[in-house]
Amino acid sequence: MPIGHDGYQVGTGFKAILRRDLTSVWRNRSDIASPLVFFLISITLLPLGVDPSDKLLAVIAPGMIWIMALLATLLSLDSLFRQDYDDGSLTQFILSPQPLYLTVLAKVIVHWLTTGLPLALIAPVLGVMLSLPAGGYWPLVLSLIIGTAIMSLIGAMGAALTVCLRSSALVLTLIVMPLYLPVLIIGSNTVSSSVAGFGAAQGLALLGAALAMALLVMPVAAAGALRISSNH
Amino acid sequence: MSEPLLTLNNLSCERDSRTLFSGVHYSCPPGTLLQIVGFNGAGKTTLLHTVAGLLPAACGDVRWRGRPIAQQRQAFYQDLLYLGHQVPVKPQLSVRENLLWLGALNTPATEAAIAAALVEVDLAGFEDSPCYALSAGQKRRVLLAQLYLSRAALWILDEPFTAIDKSGVLKLEAAMARHATNGGVVLFTSHQPLAMAEFTTLDLSAFQLSEQPSEEAI
Amino acid sequence: MAWQWFHRLGSPRWFYEKSSRWLVWFAPLSIALMLVGIGWGLGFAPIDSKQGDSYRIIFIHMPAAALALAGYYIMAIAGAVGLIWKMKLPFMVMKSAAPIGAALTILTLATGSLWGHPTWGTFWEWDARNIFMLVLLFLYAGIVVLAEVYPSRDAADKACAILALVGTINVPIIYKSVDWWYSLHQPASIKLTGGSTIHSSMLYPLLVCILAYYCFYTLALILYTRREILVREARTSWVLELAQGQGKSNKAGDGL
Structure with missing residues (x-):
């Protein structure tokens, strides 16, 4: 091959990583299932552990679905950069003219498409099981769609910081949990306030603002963390 | 000089x-x-x-x-083309798919160029084999194929x-x-x-x- | 020229030698302030008409809460300076600030629940400030743990700095979001502007306590940082000379 390049187009790598990860996930479809199964089982256990009366379940449904979605996301975070770290792909990401921000963004998008989005889409089924009142379904799905995206972004930073540690699960949880708290509060309040008849617009607007901010900050922080982790 | x-x-x-x-x-x-x-x-x-x-x-x-x-x-x-100790080859993907994403991070590769490069590293005909089926040496050859694709x-x-x-x-x-x-x-x-x-x-x-x-x- | 002092500020050795001289007067000063403030508050300030003597815990609780929050920003700013100017000393300050801040948050939570028992009849109340302090404790704990488990010190410093910076963006968001909750707590008792809701005979000892806490915090930060400097620079010639000098004169001296 002759030496010399004719300009690298930013975005080539972004598309390639999206395609690469989506293909990998598609060929290992069973991997997507684990957060979903966790989500389903924990929600199924819930009425058995407390009290299956409609009244109680309807009150705690928004919060419970949100908490279980949060835990399911948390469960899937560790694998976000793990394989790329172990096999050296991470080094190739860093040594590319493509900004690391975009590579991280591509990884986060795939993570959200394969965990957050499916969780949000099956949430109405669980809402029925927990006798969520009628007004809560759309807010539940919409708030989970935005909220899981924020959680994937924050989680990417946590996963990037802990990818070089041998037992990272505890540290990852400790780092990420406090940052998830506002998302959980706003998200579950969005659902319960619209169930109570106050509408979901305010909560969804707040989540949207949080998503915009997370999009700006988190991939940058995750990229910085990956540069640090990659050396160890 | x-x-x-x-x-x-x-x-x-x-x-x-x-x-x-x-x-x-x-x-x-x-x-x-x-x-x-x-x-x-x-x-x-x-x-x-x-x-x-x-x-x-x-x-x-x-x-x-x-x-x-x-x-x-x-x-x-x-x-820059950097090949380290590790082998960034995804097992679920085929040889061609791996070379495509590796290339996209530096010098995007065409199908024909990939076929030619695989001939150079004695992997001709392996384009569509999934990488989990390859031996350690073959996986390294997939990486070395980049030497014939890169313009770094x-x-x-x-x-x-x-x-x-x-x-x-x-x-x-x-x-x-x-x-x-x-x-x-x-x-x-x-x-x-x-x-x-x-x-x-x-x-x-x-x-x-x-x-x-x-x-x-x- | 302007940059010279700034870079000297980044030199651990310079800091260690300077701080030895500061400590001579700063340590007694902050201890004296602390004794005056706490003594005044606990012993001489008047009794509250509603809460009786139990309100006095505010002299310990409130400054600790203020410092716990301010400490997080001090830690994050130190981390940012270290990241941007690639200096060693700010990272040491950052690492030292984390356990001190965590201790202050624990103190705040403990005194808060002791105060809560006679006032609300419960040790733990799910109100906005309690939750916020608990989350702040988790934020501190994340930094402390991350600094411990990272395989190399340089990487640990940078990783903690990134986490602390992301944390600073999140602290106000967390505060606002838990504030949504209906709160049982009294409204903020000191306002910088406008009338204060507590009587001046209680306010002055409280202000002395806040000042004392700031001094004490600084003192603790300096001592922790000095220890961190000695640990990290243990193999440099100046620390070796220092150790030899102390061994010869056999003085306890000002070493930590």
Whole structure:
């Protein structure tokens, strides 16, 4: 091959990583299932552990679905950069003219498409099981769609910081949990306030603002963390 | 003598506040084939990481086409092909798919070019095989196929001969020599004796500090 | 020229030698302030008409809460300075600030629940400030743990700095979001502008306590940082000389 390049187009790598990860996930479809199964089982256990009366379940449904979605996301975070770290792909990401921000963004998008989005889409089924009142379904799905995206972004930073540690699960949880708290509060309040008849617009607007901010900050922080982790 | 492409300018490296080597000066004009040698733990891989910009230098800097790489990351990374110890080949993907994403991070590759490169590394016909079915040596060959696809001027190859058989080693040496003839620069490490005629060595053992507590640095 | 002092500020040795001289008067000063403030508050300030003597815990609780929050920003700013100017000392300050801040948050939570028992009849109340302090404790704990488990010190410093910076963006968001909750707590008792809701005979000892806490925090930060400097620079010649000098004169001296 002759030496010399004719300009690298930013975005080539972004598309390639999206395609690469989506293909990998598609060929290992069973991997997507684990957060979903966790989500389903924990929600199924819930009425058995407390009290299956409609009244109680309807009150705690928004919060419970949100908490279980949060835990399911948390469960899937560790694998976000793990394989790329172990096999050296991470080094190739860093040594590319493509900004690391975009590579991280591509990884986060795939993570959200394969965990957050499916969780949000099956949430109405669980809402029925927990006798969520009628007004809560759309807010539940919409708030989970935005909220899981924020959680994937924050989680990417946590996963990037802990990818070089041998037992990272505890540290990852400790780092990420406090940052998830506002998302959980706003998200579950969005659902319960619209169930109570106050509408979901305010909560969804707040989540949207949080998503915009997370999009700006988190991939940058995750990229910085990956540069640090990659050396160890 | 033409302008040096790569310059190591008074380079010092430390790991965990232990200085591995210091004061390395070296200029690589186009056509340099440079083997980094030194005992185990002398900092060969650290040097390669520092040249690639993965690690910050404790002192001094690395210059590419006369400018410090920290000031021109994007341009420098377009010119860089780095193959390390690890094998970034995804087992679920086919050989072609792996080369496509690896290429997209630096020099996007066409189907025809990939087919030609696979012939060079004796993997012709493996385009669609999933990589989990390949042996360790074959996986490394998939990576080496990048040498025939990339247009980068600087190759950094950390132990490229690992898990490669004899004929593969000869081909790899030929590829490196051809890259040098084309005006590129190759930095590599190897534990094997090489058949290549023309290459220079940089011995890191010569840049070790004597065991003395280092003066404080700001 | 302007940059010279700034870079000297980044030199651990310079800091260690300077701080030895500061400590001579700063340590007694902050201890004296602390005794005056706490003594005044606990012993001489008047009794509250509604809460009786139990309100006095505010002299310990409120400054600790203020410092716990301010400490997080001090830690994050130190981390940012270290990241941007690639200096060693700010990272040491950052690492030292984390356990001190965590201790202050624990103190705040403990005194808060002791105060809550006679006032609300419960040790733990799910109100906005309690939750916020608990989350702040988790944020501190994340930094402390991350600094411990990271394989190399340089990487640990940078990783903690990134986490602390992301945390600073999140602290106000977390505060606002838990504030959504209906709160049982009294409204903020000191306002910088406008009338204060507590009587001046209680306010002055409280202000002395806040000042004392700031001094004490600084003192603790300096001592922790000095220890961190000695640990990290243990192999440099100046620390070795220092150790030899102390060994010869056999003085306890001002070493930590």
